[in-house]
Structure formats: structure tokens, C-alpha cells
Amino acid sequence: MSTNIETEVSNTEQRLRSLLTNAAQPQEGSLKSSIETIDYRDIRQVFHVKQPLGDDSPVTGAPLSFASPSEFRKAVRRNEFTSSTNGICPGRMQCNLIVLEEEYAFDFLLFCQKNPRACPLVEVCDVGAFTATVAEGSDLRTDIPKYCIYQNGKLLTKTHDATPYWPPKAVAFLIGCSFSYDGALLKAGIPLRSVEQKKNVPMYKTNVPCHPAGRFGGHVVVSMKPIKAVDVAKEVLITSKYALAHGAPLCVGCPESIGIQNLNNPDWGESVDILPDEVPVFHYCGVTPQQVLMESGVPFFISHSPGHMLVTDLASDHAVV
Amino acid sequence: MSTNIETEVSNTEQRLRSLLTNAAQPQEGSLKSSIETIDYRDIRQVFHVKQPLGDDSPVTGAPLSFASPSEFRKAVRRNEFTSSTNGICPGRMQCNLIVLEEEYAFDFLLFCQKNPRACPLVEVCDVGAFTATVAEGSDLRTDIPKYCIYQNGKLLTKTHDATPYWPPKAVAFLIGCSFSYDGALLKAGIPLRSVEQKKNVPMYKTNVPCHPAGRFGGHVVVSMKPIKAVDVAKEVLITSKYALAHGAPLCVGCPESIGIQNLNNPDWGESVDILPDEVPVFHYCGVTPQQVLMESGVPFFISHSPGHMLVTDLASDHAVV
Structure with a gap:
């Protein structure tokens, strides 16, 4: 895990250095455009990535803006954004993730339907699927900034990439946030x-x-x-x-x-x-x-890390009555 | 004032005595009907009337029921009910009353329109009128359980009958409660x-x-x-x-x-x-x-006594959106 972070820090530091170099050595006539190409967000990401991988990784600075939720998810997939999504892509619906092995999926769906205030279902994926229709081109295994992997009711680890842990016949639940x-x-x-x-x-x-x-x-x-x-x-x-x-x-x-x-x-x-x-x-x-699945001692499940959500393509007022 | 109260107490005590006498001396075959004719509300009213005429006259017992808002207003007019209307005629809109001399009416109407949360207007009566269309057959000078008479920004007196104080060219405002x-x-x-x-x-x-x-x-x-x-x-x-x-x-x-x-x-x-x-x-x-008119030092106005409202014929969810 720590090796991953070090690699990320190193990569992003290199990108920052290169951006700053470009800005510091403008060619005549190109100063304005060079400065414009310094992506404020890229600079921020360096600091994001330096945050320790803990429960409490803070939101850095003011809300960031991305061209689209899809661009944001791609940045997440490249591990360029690993923080809380609080304030990210304002106006877009964000979702909690729960991934369960198939045999627990019915009970959980029933649970959501009995507890709609706590677990409003935005989408339930087909068995084995890891693309959500509410997030075009998404890969639910990588497009969330941080995941929690639970085993026997306890947190096993946190990761930026859930692919190695994803069960082949998993069911992914997206729950409103x-x-x-x-x-x-x-x-x-x-x-x-x-x-x-x-x-x-x-x-x-x-x-x-x-x-x-x-x-x-x-x-x-x-x-x-x-x-x-x-x-x-x-x-x-x-x-x-x-x-x-x-x-x-x-x-x-x-x-x-x-x-x-x-x-x-x-x-x-x-x-x-x-x-x-x-x-x-x-x-x-x-x-x-997550609390319920822990309390219920489910052998295995994956979730997003609290505050680190899937940003969907849906408008946040989708389904507003 | 104290004479009014004494008269009321005396009248209602007589009624109670007569009701209790009827109940205590049933004639054969008429016991049930005699007991039924003891109006629980009448007995309550005796105690109502014994309350001192102050700011804080309490609500007596559980909400009383009256055949209709019109019946309730008639009981009020007869001084048979003099308490807070909290819980009275559930399902009917109750109103605050403000009565001003004509020359202040425009400013107050403007004030209500600028402060609709505090002063939602249910009805503004014509100059000189004392019947509200939202309370059929009402006499706004007598149909409220208790009135406040204000002079030069101060409370002059409280009364169950505002008739003697009612200016000839008054404008009555009914405000939601x-x-x-x-x-x-x-x-x-x-x-x-x-x-x-x-x-x-x-x-x-x-x-x-x-x-x-x-x-x-x-x-x-x-x-x-x-x-x-x-x-x-x-x-x-x-x-x-x-x-x-x-x-x-x-x-x-x-x-x-x-x-x-x-x-x-x-x-x-x-x-x-x-x-x-x-x-x-x-x-x-x-x-x-009332607070505003006091603060503004209006020479004269009449209001209901806080908590002692006009019960209208309107459904309480009239104008609910």
C-alpha cells in the first residue's frame, strides 16, 4: 500500500514540477497560454495524494471542478484524485457503493426496500457487472477514490483499486448520498x-x-x-x-x-x-x-470509504419531487 | 370589570347548581336523559370564568368540542367561554384581530403585505364593518373570548366585550394564527x-x-x-x-x-x-x-388577547398548498 502512495506522490510531483517549469519559462507570445495550461486542479492533486490513506482524509481546498463527472471518474481511475468527494462536481448525484457476493444480494435488496430513508436505491447492477448505467463508461472497481474491504464483519483494508478484491459473481448496489x-x-x-x-x-x-x-x-x-x-x-x-x-x-x-x-x-x-x-x-x-453488514457479520463485502463516493452522471435533483 | 366577572361567576354558578340539581334528583325513567343533559362544557365554563382576567388564563382540560364554529362564537358572545382557544374547534382556522382607526389602516395593510410570514392576512373588513365573511354572522366586537385595548402604545385594559371601545370608523384585520x-x-x-x-x-x-x-x-x-x-x-x-x-x-x-x-x-x-x-x-x-403597534406608539388600537382568537368557519387547511 505505502509503495502505491509513494509511486503516486512521485508521479504527481513530477507532473507538478513539469507544470511549474512550463510556467516559469514562457516563450515570448506564449506566456498567457502557458499560464492558462497550468491546471490548478493538477497542482491540488499533488497535495491530495500526500494525504495518508485513513478514514479522515480531508477535503482539500474549495470544491474542485472537473469538465464532467466522466472526466472526474477517469481522474479517479488514474489515482489522480483520492480524497473525499464532498463538494466535487456540484449538481451531480453521488452514490454510496455496496458490493456483495450473489448469495447475500437478495437479503440486501430486501433490506434496502425496507429502509428507503437510509438506503435509497439508485441502481442495482446485474450479477457480475461492474459498470453502472448512471455513470457512463464507469468501472465501479476503480472509479471511486477509496474503497473499504470488509471480511467477517471487520475492515480488512482500504484501497484505491478494488479490482483484486472484486468477487466474480458480485452484485453492486448504488445508494443515494x-x-x-x-x-x-x-x-x-x-x-x-x-x-x-x-x-x-x-x-x-x-x-x-x-x-x-x-x-x-x-x-x-x-x-x-x-x-x-x-x-x-x-x-x-x-x-x-x-x-x-x-x-x-x-x-x-x-x-x-x-x-x-x-x-x-x-x-x-x-x-x-x-x-x-x-x-x-x-x-x-x-x-x-456498512454498519449493518458489519453488525450482521457478512463474510465479505466491498464498499466505498465513507465520504469517498461514486460521482454519477445524474443531476443531483434527479427524482426530486 | 370586576363587576362583570362577578356577574358571570354568579350566572354560571347558578347554571351549574341547576344542572347538578337536575342530575341529583332524577325522576324515574329520566335518569339517563337527565345526566345526558348535563353539558360537560357548561360545568367547565364555571371554572373558566373563575380564572382571573390576566395574560395567562390557562386552557382548561382537554380540547372542548362545539357543534360548530358559529355555536362556539355564540357561546363566546354570551361570555360562556373566556379562555384561550388553543385546541378549540380543531380543523378550523383561527385568527388574530387588529382593529385600527381608519387613518392608520393603509400603513398597517402595507405592513402586513411586507411581513407576510408574521402577518398573513385572512381578511380585511370594510371601514366601519364588524362582521367577518370568514365567520358567518359574527360580531367581531364580542365573538373573541378576550380583547386588549391599547392606548398610546400601552395596554389600557382587557375585556370580554370590545363594543364600548370600538371606534365608529374602525378597520378590522384578521391575521392567520x-x-x-x-x-x-x-x-x-x-x-x-x-x-x-x-x-x-x-x-x-x-x-x-x-x-x-x-x-x-x-x-x-x-x-x-x-x-x-x-x-x-x-x-x-x-x-x-x-x-x-x-x-x-x-x-x-x-x-x-x-x-x-x-x-x-x-x-x-x-x-x-x-x-x-x-x-x-x-x-x-x-x-x-400588537408588539409593532405598541413599539410604534399608535394612539389607539384593539386586538384579541394573546391566545384568545377568533374561530372562523374556514377549514384550517384553507389555502394549504
Whole structure:
């Protein structure tokens, strides 16, 4: 693993050096175009790649922009982007990934259908398929910035390339993600603290049980946003329209009432500041199935790493009612 | 004033005595019917009337039922009901009242139009009229359980009958009231603490300025409901549909952020308990115009007493979008 990172760092450092060299030695008449060819994003990626491969790899800087979700996925496939996708490709639907061996697929599909708030299904791929129709030309084994590989209910490893672990008869589930409405919130003047603070969103296990299905049962995981008390109603009204992105909050304020004892100690992601005029707003999170599959002791599954999502071609307000 | 109350107490005590006498001395074959003729509501009213005439006259017992809003208004006109209308005639729109002399009417109408969240207009009566079309056969001078008479920005007196104070060329404004969606909240499993605790709702001045208009400016007044943190989203989604009843909350949690220092010390109504799993939810309140007219030092106006509303014939979901 560390060798991979070193290789990436080395490659991207070389690219940065070459870009800076081009910028520093302009030929007459070509200064402007040389500067324009310095891709701001490429420079950022060097720092991305220097982040340790952990739960909490932060969002670097302001939201990056890519020509298209497809371009973004290609960058991810080339390991040029390995961070949280919070704020990436605003206006596009992002998805959680769960990959299960065929024999567990029915129970999991049933689980999703019984828990649509926590697990809104965007797409279920055919057995053995690893291209999603909602992400044209995608390879689900490589197009997510970071994966978690689980064995016997425990995290085995994290990786930027799930290909070696992908079971031949796997079923891939794409589940909506609350990042999808972030653009709409921003547009409505509701900023995202995690983006402001360059952090992955904080996520917490709750004591709220899911509806069990087949072999699967466990507890809801939530993500948290601090929202100004006078903006809560607007936040609820906007998010409620995004059923495929978990919809309206599960809980507003009172973290203890859903079993969260310490907001500064999230189970995934990083804690963010909450100002005196803000309340913590908790939304269903697509990490819920990871928690449930762990709690249920499934022998093997693959997921995205929390906060590191598949960016699809769908508009984030796809299916907004 | 005290003479009025004494007369009422005396009258209603006589009625109670007579009802109890009828019940205690049944004639053969008429026991059942005699007991049935004891109107539970009549007995309640005795205790209503014994309440001192103050800001905080509590809601007595469970919501009372009346044959129709019209019957309720007639009972009010006869001084048989003098309490808060919280929980009365569920499913009917309730209204705040403001009565101004003609020369202030245009400025106030402009004020309402600039502050539709705080002052949603249900009806503006013609100059000199005291019957509302939204309350058939009503007499706005007598059909509200309790009135406030203001002079030079200060409360002059409270009364059950505003007739002697009603200016000949007055304009009456009926403004929506958040009691109107209480039925929808109850139906959705969201109980009302003020009804549970037999209290008038707590109302607070805020530091949120209204949009000024003409001679009028001042601060928003809010009412407060404790709502379970896991029910806040549902509360917002339901109330947001009731634009004529102030719509979605102005603020959820963080009372200080809107200038409320002590929830236990409301400016009108009574404080209610907030449980550990609940957040205080603040809605725009129709007492706002009273506050604004006081702040603006209007020489004279009449209003309902906070919590003591006009019950209209309109369905509470009239104008729900």
C-alpha cells in the first residue's frame, strides 16, 4: 500500500514540477497560454495524494471542478484524485457503493426496500457487472477514490483499486448520498461547514434500529451538518425533496436522543465546529449499510470509504419531487 | 370589570347548581336523559370564568368540542367561554384581530403585505364593518373570548366585550394564527405541550426586525412549541404548507440567536416543559402586530388577547398548498 502512495506522490510531483517549469519559462507570445495550461486542479492533486490513506482524509481546498463527472471518474481511475468527494462536481448525484457476493444480494435488496430513508436505491447492477448505467463508461472497481474491504464483519483494508478484491459473481448496489443536495443548499445560502473547514463530514452510529431483513439488521448511521437555527426550516424543505439522497433530516438537535454521546468524536469523518447560533442536523447516511453488514457479520463485502463516493452522471435533483 | 366577572361567576354558578340539581334528583325513567343533559362544557365554563382576567388564563382540560364554529362564537358572545382557544374547534382556522382607526389602516395593510410570514392576512373588513365573511354572522366586537385595548402604545385594559371601545370608523384585520395547524400536527402524532399542560402557549419578543412600513416598525414575536428532535422535519413539512398560519418555523433551537434569553419567562402566555429529547421550535406569532403597534406608539388600537382568537368557519387547511 505505502509503495502505491509513494509511486503516486512521485508521479504527481513530477507532473507538478513539469507544470511549474512550463510556467516559469514562457516563450515570448506564449506566456498567457502557458499560464492558462497550468491546471490548478493538477497542482491540488499533488497535495491530495500526500494525504495518508485513513478514514479522515480531508477535503482539500474549495470544491474542485472537473469538465464532467466522466472526466472526474477517469481522474479517479488514474489515482489522480483520492480524497473525499464532498463538494466535487456540484449538481451531480453521488452514490454510496455496496458490493456483495450473489448469495447475500437478495437479503440486501430486501433490506434496502425496507429502509428507503437510509438506503435509497439508485441502481442495482446485474450479477457480475461492474459498470453502472448512471455513470457512463464507469468501472465501479476503480472509479471511486477509496474503497473499504470488509471480511467477517471487520475492515480488512482500504484501497484505491478494488479490482483484486472484486468477487466474480458480485452484485453492486448504488445508494443515494446526501452530498447530492449540497449544491441546492449552497444555492439557497446554506454553507457547508465541512467544505469550509476542508474536512470530511462527521458521521455517527445511532441507537435507531433499521428494519431488519433476512440475515441483516443493525443501526442507522447519520451524517451531521451544523445549520443556523433560523435556516433549519429551509434546510428541511430543500432536503425533503431529495428522496434519493436520504431526504429530510432524521433528527434536529438533541444528539443524545438518537444515542450520540459526543459530537466531537464521530465514528467516521472528522468533527466540525458548531457555532452558538447553530444546531446539529442529522441526516440518514449511506454508511448505514456498512454498519449493518458489519453488525450482521457478512463474510465479505466491498464498499466505498465513507465520504469517498461514486460521482454519477445524474443531476443531483434527479427524482426530486 | 370586576363587576362583570362577578356577574358571570354568579350566572354560571347558578347554571351549574341547576344542572347538578337536575342530575341529583332524577325522576324515574329520566335518569339517563337527565345526566345526558348535563353539558360537560357548561360545568367547565364555571371554572373558566373563575380564572382571573390576566395574560395567562390557562386552557382548561382537554380540547372542548362545539357543534360548530358559529355555536362556539355564540357561546363566546354570551361570555360562556373566556379562555384561550388553543385546541378549540380543531380543523378550523383561527385568527388574530387588529382593529385600527381608519387613518392608520393603509400603513398597517402595507405592513402586513411586507411581513407576510408574521402577518398573513385572512381578511380585511370594510371601514366601519364588524362582521367577518370568514365567520358567518359574527360580531367581531364580542365573538373573541378576550380583547386588549391599547392606548398610546400601552395596554389600557382587557375585556370580554370590545363594543364600548370600538371606534365608529374602525378597520378590522384578521391575521392567520398558528393554532390553525395544530390539528394536522396532532393527526401526525405530534402532540401539543401547551394543551397537555393546560396552558396558553408561551410567546416571546425577539430581536428579529420586521420590514417597516409607513409609521410602523418593530420586532417579530414568536410562539414556541417543544418538538421531539426526531419529529422536527415532520413538523416543518406540515407547518410549511399553512402559509396563512405563519408557515414553517422561523427558528429551531438556539433561542439566544433570536434574542430570547430565558424560555421560562415568556412575554405572553405561560412557559411549558421542554423534555431532554425535544428542541424549542419557534413560529412567527400573530402577536407581532400588537408588539409593532405598541413599539410604534399608535394612539389607539384593539386586538384579541394573546391566545384568545377568533374561530372562523374556514377549514384550517384553507389555502394549504
